[in-house]
Every structure is written in structure tokens, then in C-alpha cells.
Amino acid sequence: MNKTILHWSYLNFKDVPMDLFLYEDLEEVYLKENYISVIPKWLLNITTLKFIHLAGNNLSELPADIYMLENLEFLDVSNNELTELPKTLGLLLRLQQLNVSGNQLTELPMELNTLRNLEHLNIAKNQFRRLPLQLSECVRLNELNVSDNEALLHLPERIANLPMLQSLAADRCALVYLPAALSKFMNQVRIFHNTCVNYIPMIYERFYQNFFDNRQKVTPISISKKGLFWVRELESQKRLLLPVGTRNVFRVPSPENRVTLYDDCLHALQTLNRHLPVYENAALHRLLPEPYMSAHINNGPIARCTTTNCSRCLYTTYYFMVVKRRGSASKQLFTCNFCTHNCALQWLSSNAKKYYQLDWKVSDDDDDDDEDVVGDHDDNNGDND
Ligand SMILES: [Zn+2]
Incomplete structure (x- = not known):
């Protein structure tokens, strides 16, 4: 019919x-x-x-x-x-x-x-x-x-x-930054003209076009610092706002290969959570050593491991890298997040021909003048009047 x-x-x-x-x-x-x-x-x-x-x-x-x-x-x-x-x-x-x-x-x-x-x-x-x-x-x-x-x-x-x-x-x-927990199964992402975004998580790299750089007007936005984590990239001195929830980042290579027990614990809970949501499980909820843990689970991961065959969820602490493409006119910064030092080294060994690492340091409160402002970049590519 x-x-x-x-x-x-x-x-x-x-x-x-x-x-x-x-x-x-x-x-x-x-x-x-x-x-x-x-x-x-x-x-x-x-x-x-x-x-x-x-x-x-x-x-x-x-x-x-x-x-x-x-x-x-x-x-x-x-x-x-x-x-x-x-x-x-x-x-x-x-x-x-x-x-x-x-x-x-x-x-x-x-x-x-x-x-x-x-x-x-x-x-x-x-x-x-x-x-x-x-x-x-x-x-x-x-x-x-x-x-x-x-x-x-x-x-x-x-x-x-x-x-x-x-x-x-x-x-x-x-947008002040792009979610770094994006699934690797995405097949279309459009993020043109977000004037405050000053770096792009590596997961977006395959969607990246130079046009993302074409910021016609930059509108600095003041952001309250409370609970946020910033690093300063030392080549261009840009301050990068890392995903909300970041507590600590390790450089690559690191002097030691630290295990983040807290994140391992969250990871295990997240897996459990798929079968029985933590918020419905009062007993499990009470066992958590600190109240923030259930919030971490409910809010989900803040990033994923950039190593393609890993993609492990990251919650508070990760190995962090800022990279640029070699031989590219674009000044775009990309960031990588890794679950372990080994994942970072693995990614680096297969991508070193295409990218080079930039140095960074954790940005302190008394860092300098522009600390609460994003969108203060000066990387115009000559095509934005
Ligand atoms: Zn990994």
C-alpha cells in the first residue's frame, strides 16, 4: 500500500x-x-x-x-x-x-x-x-x-x-579546544573558523585542511583558570589549554616510564560501567576512594591514545606531545596524547618522517601577561584580510 x-x-x-x-x-x-x-x-x-x-x-x-x-x-x-x-x-x-x-x-x-x-x-x-x-x-x-x-x-x-x-x-x-576523545571511526569533521582553537588534536589530522588556519577575525576570550591545565609551546610561545580534567602530563621521552595507577583504576571502572552503570551501583560507588572518580566515569575519557592500534581512553594523566608537520608552510600545531611511554615511542618511530616534536613546559599561574586568554595567536598565513 x-x-x-x-x-x-x-x-x-x-x-x-x-x-x-x-x-x-x-x-x-x-x-x-x-x-x-x-x-x-x-x-x-x-x-x-x-x-x-x-x-x-x-x-x-x-x-x-x-x-x-x-x-x-x-x-x-x-x-x-x-x-x-x-x-x-x-x-x-x-x-x-x-x-x-x-x-x-x-x-x-x-x-x-x-x-x-x-x-x-x-x-x-x-x-x-x-x-x-x-x-x-x-x-x-x-x-x-x-x-x-x-x-x-x-x-x-x-x-x-x-x-x-x-x-x-x-x-x-x-570552541576553545576540540575534544581529543573523538572516535577514530569518524568520517567527517568540519571545524572551520573556530577563532579560539590554537591547536588540533592529532585525531583530527586526517580531516585537516589549510583552510582551518584561515581565521579572519580573532576574538580573544577570557577563561577562568580554575581547574584548567595549560602548557606553553616554546617555539611560538603559544599557551595551549588542555582538555578539562587534565591533571598531569609527561613529556616524551620521559626520564621514567610512569604508571598512572589512578587512570588504570578509572579505566577498569569504565569497563565495568558498560555492564552496570556506576551511578546505579551504590556499593561500587561507596568503594571508590574519592568522590571525583564517579564523575570521571560519568564524564567519560578526556582523550584517547593517539597510537592507532591502541586508542585507549585517557582520563587525567597522559604522555603529551606537540608536533608540526615537516616541510609544511602551515604553522598548525597538532597534539598527541598517549597512554604509556611505549605507545608514544611507537607512534614517534612510525611518524618521525612526517612530524617533528616541539618543546613545551607546563604553564604556571604567574607565567605572564596573557594567561587567561585564548585566541591570541599571531600565525596568520597571509590570506586573511
Ligand atoms: Zn596507548
Whole structure:
């Protein structure tokens, strides 16, 4: 049986026509580029609907009862005038694609974590400053677009750890650094024009294009130092902000091959956590030697080992390297994180022809003048007027 599809886009509708009720088993409705300002209550009773395209209308809100459309798989309300999303969106358990780009949203409800079938999420062109950690529970998420959120400073590491995530677009945000825990299975990453990013974790190297350097305007952002870890790269004297959660970094080669027992412990817990979440296991929770450990587990790793055949999760302490490409005009800095000294040496021996190491030191509080500011780089490549 053919499904019923209505093509009612570009018709200057001011309201959703009630004629919709005349169609039996209506599954898809296109109402793009009309002047609709309200989703009427009666529409929510057409529970056969799987697909609603309402891009480019005048919607200022979505009804809280939207969860009644229990079969909805596709919802596009991009380019409307939404300022918030109802928490009940999280009850649309069959939703696979959600596009809310081009609105005036500032927060994503953490209740969206129940959308276990969500594959595509587009929240571009809004005013998000942060994303909820809970997004990482949308385990089927495959494509995430957060581009053009000019105040978005940070992508939670846990989001980069989504098992199915293959495509991330974060162009023209205000990211202060890129998540270093990104899965090696990603096949598309766009991070153009994040003016505050002054280094790129090696995991992004295969997506790297010189255009990433083309920072037209650099907007220094002040960041509170509290709990953050910085190093100073000694060739260009840039200060690099390392992933939140970093407690200690070792250079390569190191005088000693230290074992980070604390991280080993976290690693073991993370493995356990896959079978029985720590927060649901009160006994395990009480056994943890310090309260931060469960936070580390819940927040996920802050980086992964750069050695391709390792990729081990890293939590607080790692071997760290800053490198540049040999013989390249680009001044781009790449960083590597390793779980052990041996992994670092292994990577170095197979990549020494392509990259060279730069010296760095841990940046102290009294380091100097620009300590709380990122985006202060001077590495323009001559192509940015
Ligand atoms: Zn490793």
C-alpha cells in the first residue's frame, strides 16, 4: 500500500489546513516555507504521522503535547522563531531526525537523552552556549551539526565518545579546544573558523585542511583558570589549554616510564560501567576512594591514545606531545596524547618522517601577561584580510 504524502510547501498558508484530517493514514506532510505560526492541537491527534516538515514558518513554540505524535520519525522545524524546546520532545521515542537549526534556542533539554533512535541532530544557527552531557546517551546519533552557534565554547568530551557518531560539524563556533576523545571511526569533521582553537588534536589530522588556519577575525576570550591545565609551546610561545580534567602530563621521552595507577583504576571502572552503570551501583560507588572518580566515569575519557592500534581512553594523566608537520608552510600545531611511554615511542618511530616534536613546559599561574586568554595567536598565513 502506498503511504499518503501531502506536499503543501510554498503555499502561503497561515494555518495548517484542517483538510489534513480528510486523508486517511497520513504519514508525511510537507509544509515548508509557509507562514504557519502555531501547530494546532488537532494535528497532534493524527498519530499516523511519521514525517513533518515545517521549515521556514513562523513558529514561536512547539506544543508540549507534541509527544502524542508517537510514531514521528522526522521533524524539521528549522528556520522558525523558536526560543525553547519542550522537554516532552524526549518522549518521541521513534524520532530519528530532528532539525531545529536557524532558531533562537539557547538550551537543549537534557530530556532528549531518551531519544535512543535519534540519528541526525541539527542545532546549527542558534545561540547555544553549551550542550547537555546527556546527549551522549543518544547512542544511535550519527550526524551532529552544531555550526554557527557563535557562543558555543565547548563540546562535552562524552559527546565525542558516541559509538555511532560519524559526522560532526562545528564551523564558526567559539570552541576553545576540540575534544581529543573523538572516535577514530569518524568520517567527517568540519571545524572551520573556530577563532579560539590554537591547536588540533592529532585525531583530527586526517580531516585537516589549510583552510582551518584561515581565521579572519580573532576574538580573544577570557577563561577562568580554575581547574584548567595549560602548557606553553616554546617555539611560538603559544599557551595551549588542555582538555578539562587534565591533571598531569609527561613529556616524551620521559626520564621514567610512569604508571598512572589512578587512570588504570578509572579505566577498569569504565569497563565495568558498560555492564552496570556506576551511578546505579551504590556499593561500587561507596568503594571508590574519592568522590571525583564517579564523575570521571560519568564524564567519560578526556582523550584517547593517539597510537592507532591502541586508542585507549585517557582520563587525567597522559604522555603529551606537540608536533608540526615537516616541510609544511602551515604553522598548525597538532597534539598527541598517549597512554604509556611505549605507545608514544611507537607512534614517534612510525611518524618521525612526517612530524617533528616541539618543546613545551607546563604553564604556571604567574607565567605572564596573557594567561587567561585564548585566541591570541599571531600565525596568520597571509590570506586573511
Ligand atoms: Zn596507548
